[in-house]
Amino acid sequence: MTNVTIGVLIRNSTAKQVGNYRSEAQYDMGAVIEGRGHTPRYYDEQGTSGSDLSKRKVAMRMLDDLKSGVIQGIAAYDFKRLTRDEFGIDGGTIARRIVEAHGQFHTHDREYNLRLDDDLMQFQFQCFIAGLDWRNIRNTLWSGTFKKLEREPHFMKTPLGYMNVTDDRDKKHVAKNPEHQHVIDALALAFDECASLGEVTRRLNRDGPQRPTFHGRGGESKRWMVYGLRYILANDIYTGTFRFGLHTKERSTVWDKFALDEDGQPKDFEQHVPELAYWDAVKVRRWRRKFNKPSNTRMMKNGKQHPLAGMLECVNCGARMISYGVGSYACSARGAGRATDGRVCSHPQKIREFVVLRLLREELPNVLADAQGLADRARVHLTERETSPTAQRLAFLEERAQSMLDSIFDEATPANMVDRIKKKMTANAAEIEKLRAQVVDEEDARLNDEQLAATCDILLANPLGILDSMPAERQARVYSLLFANVRIEIRGFGGGRQWRLQSYTARLIDEHRPVTSARWARCPHPKVQYDGIRPILIFDGQPEFMNVGNDTTALRYAAYLPSLLELGAAFSGA
Numbered sequence: 001m002t003n004v005t006i007g008v009l010i011r012n013s014t015a016k017q018v019g020n021y022r023s024e025a026q027y028d029m030g031a032v033i034e035g036r037g038h039t040p041r042y043y044d045e046q047g048t049s050g051s052d053l054s055k056r057k058v059a060m061r062m063l064d065d066l067k068s069g070v071i072q073g074i075a076a077y078d079f080k081r082l083t084r085d086e087f088g089i090d091g092g093t094i095a096r097r098i099v100e101a102h103g104q105f106h107t108h109d110r111e112y113n114l115r116l117d118d119d120l121m122q123f124q125f126q127c128f129i130a131g132l133d134w135r136n137i138r139n140t141l142w143s144g145t146f147k148k149l150e151r152e153p154h155f156m157k158t159p160l161g162y163m164n165v166t167d168d169r170d171k172k173h174v175a176k177n178p179e180h181q182h183v184i185d186a187l188a189l190a191f192d193e194c195a196s197l198g199e200v201t202r203r204l205n206r207d208g209p210q211r212p213t214f215h216g217r218g219g220e221s222k223r224w225m226v227y228g229l230r231y232i233l234a235n236d237i238y239t240g241t242f243r244f245g246l247h248t249k250e251r252s253t254v255w256d257k258f259a260l261d262e263d264g265q266p267k268d269f270e271q272h273v274p275e276l277a278y279w280d281a282v283k284v285r286r287w288r289r290k291f292n293k294p295s296n297t298r299m300m301k302n303g304k305q306h307p308l309a310g311m312l313e314c315v316n317c318g319a320r321m322i323s324y325g326v327g328s329y330a331c332s333a334r335g336a337g338r339a340t341d342g343r344v345c346s347h348p349q350k351i352r353e354f355v356v357l358r359l360l361r362e363e364l365p366n367v368l369a370d371a372q373g374l375a376d377r378a379r380v381h382l383t384e385r386e387t388s389p390t391a392q393r394l395a396f397l398e399e400r401a402q403s404m405l406d407s408i409f410d411e412a413t414p415a416n417m418v419d420r421i422k423k424k425m426t427a428n429a430a431e432i433e434k435l436r437a438q439v440v441d442e443e444d445a446r447l448n449d450e451q452l453a454a455t456c457d458i459l460l461a462n463p464l465g466i467l468d469s470m471p472a473e474r475q476a477r478v479y480s481l482l483f484a485n486v487r488i489e490i491r492g493f494g495g496g497r498q499w500r501l502q503s504y505t506a507r508l509i510d511e512h513r514p515v516t517s518a519r520w521a522r523c524p525h526p527k528v529q530y531d532g533i534r535p536i537l538i539f540d541g542q543p544e545f546m547n548v549g550n551d552t553t554a555l556r557y558a559a560y561l562p563s564l565l566e567l568g569a570a571f572s573g574a
């Protein structure tokens with residue numbers, strides 16, 4: 001037989017689920033192939049969890065290589081490595097591709113010639129068995145998991161602060177990890193004291209404590225990342241409630257089999273486990289509120305701030321502009337030809353920071369009018385909330401619950417009424433539960449009122465004056481809170497270049513605005529003398545009357561409160 005190249009498929013297929021086989025053992029397949037007189041070429045699929053072939057990119061590439069003649073055959077340790085499709089369709093596809101390419105097929109045990117009926121039948125039968133096997137393994141795993149979820153918290157990956165302990169019957173349970181206590185304490189302190197999650201990560205990465213080692217997508221890590229902090233803030237286990245299912249994106253056939261309730265709806269699992277709580281719910285809600293609308297400010301690795309990155313969009317292609325040297329920004333397609341989001345840009349824009357800031361300064365009165373409108377409304381809300389309708393409704397329902405309870409035990413109540421009252425009480429109880437949570441939220445929000453009132457005072461007084469007196473970096477931070485999706489038009493070349501604001505999103509009220517009346521601006525001529533301070537940019541013509549006082553009445557308190565507070569913090573330099 002001539003020397004041919006055989007593609008060797010390596011899969012680790014979630015070792016925990018399958019158990020014995022290790023990927024190293026599969027690399028022995030290379031030796032086996034060499035032993036059979038061929039050259040192995042590895043296709044490493046480890047870490048791919050896709051169960052059907054179309055989602056297995058490496059396997060698809062291998063099949064393409066087979067078709068184009070790069071390899072002349074395929075090898076897999078066994079059929080379980082080859083296919084994981086419970087319906088056996090993948091096996092058929094792979095067999096057909098091998099036959100079409102006149103290729104070979106090898107397993108650890110033997111070589112198959114799929115053009116022979118006997119071998120083809122063996123192949124199909126083995127794929128079928130592999131499918132059944134996968135189904136069994138998966139079902140055993142999941143039926144156990146769902147049974148456990150009915151009783152107690154269970155994590156695929158134990159969150160920070162917790163560990164699995166084994167009881168005397170060799171069963172695992174989630175418990176607090178005392179070795180993580182100091183980390184949890186440091187987190188709470190940082191959440192209290194920092195203004196953004198970015199600041200929290202910088203502080204923890206600089207001053208410690210280190211994040212306990214975890215296995216992420218990029219391998220093992222001890223670094224803190226914003227993404228991980230968001231996960232912690234969103235996970236109710238830290239306040240003593242375990243939830244599973246509510247946010248599960250893909251509910252596969254496994255759910256249909258094991259986790260449907262009596263009405264045929266996918267089950268959500270929830271347990272109250274106060275013994276696992278680290279923080280109280282009110283505190284966590286306050287943190288969530290503080291961090292849930294992050295500013296777009298980005299820091300470069302060297303600590304140099306590029307506050308406008310994330311705010312600017314390339315006027316040509318709409319891609320996000322990124323920092324491009326000191327004081328400059330450029331379309332992320334510059335250099336690469338393709339932006340970070342994959343789009344192609346024929347004229348990647350580049351712009352200087354001082355130009356952007358000066359153009360936005362012209363638009364500022366309009367945007368600050370939004371802020372002032374909100375500040376006005378916030379003041380109204382502050383007084384309105386003195387008598388909360390939610391709290392009143394709650395008191396009413398609690399009273400009614402008591403009277404219903406009384407009537408159940410009242411002998412004068414006819415027996416056939418008792419069931420109906422009980423049903424009503426259940427509904428009542430559900431609403432009470434919901435209102436209680438709302439009332440806690442409202443009280444929590446009230447804690448922010450003092451800060452908010454101060455913010456309103458600043459915004460209603462003389463925000464432009466205050467802003468102009470602030471150092472450039474802090475001004476840029478305020479701009480990044482007010483503006484998003486900023487696009488700037490450019491015309492002319494060299495010294496004759498001109499700029500004007502084309503469109504932007506007013507972040508406070510989340511409204512996209514084309515700017516029709518913006519004036520063109522250019523740099524002052526280097527040889528011309530100017531009276532007083534030399535202008536940064538010179539604008540054509542006279543400013544048009546500003547369209548101030550946008551209608552903000554439709555906005556709800558909760559929707560704009562975080563932005564307003566963040567803006568207040570930026571203004572007051574906190």
Ligand SMILES: [Zn+2]
Pocket residue numbers: 314315316317318319331332333345346347348349
């Ligand atoms: Zn572009």
